[in-house]
Amino acid sequence: MSKYALVTGGSRGIGKVICQKIAADLGYHVIINYSSNKAAAEETLKSIEEEGGEASLMQFNVTDAKAVEAALDKWHEENPGAVIEVLVNNAGITHDGLFMLMTDSQWSNVLDVSLNGFYNVSRQLMHKMLRNRYGRVVNVVSVSGQKGTPGQVNYSAAKAGVIGATKALAQEVAKRNITVNAVAPGFINTDMTKDLDQKEMLKFVPMNRFGEAEEVADLVSFLVSKKASYITGEVVNINGGIYS
Secondary structure, three states: OOOOOEEOOOHHHHHHHHHHHHHHOOOEEEEEEEEOHHHHHHHHHHHHHOOOOOEEEEEEOOOOOHHHHHHHHHHHEEEEEEEOOEEEEEOOOOOOOOOHHHHHHHOOOOHHHHHHHHHHHHHHHHHHHHHHOOOOEEEEEHHHHHOOOOOOHHHHHHHHHHHHHHHHHHHHHHHHOOOEEEEEOEEEEOHHHHOOOHHHHHHHOOOOOOOOOHHHHHHHHHHHOHHHHOOOOOOOEEEEOOOO
């Protein structure tokens, strides 16, 4: 029987590479979650299959608890006895701006995707992981959630919330052989950072370069593998040496 891993926001950027890496390194059938960009999700699916891996698509918006529940209930009905034993909560958005000028929607939308998205998806899968007595959860957070980033009070708050939830949940489920960790990227070359002034940002990065999505995916792949079975409740920085 196939082993299953679900990656939220898996159609593009870091999420896409995480999907590819988990399939290639660990042999998981990867469920690629996407919200609206089906074409990008299908490209990710095709890239995994071309390398001999297994993958499928699952559409839902992580902020919609009922949609999450319906999609996962349907999947479990169609795959009786199967368990999604790996969950990577990668979905996230930014909507930057100075705090004093921030709108209600800028605040609530960013927290909704990262923090409520973590809750909505993790809650649906945790019961089965507990019964199965095995699971791996990795939450993609950010250096912003640890040190704070000006212009990103909303994003920093959202990721800091997920970091706190990671540490607490890890303690609740550790006895059932479930690990819960977070990875905190710094500046990574993706669509989300393409408009940044790289020359200016590199002043803060001791390694003097942006990271690559593949480097983040390598770390996630390790944390969801059996090699990381005694690591839980941790936030692993991957930021080129930024003090956090």
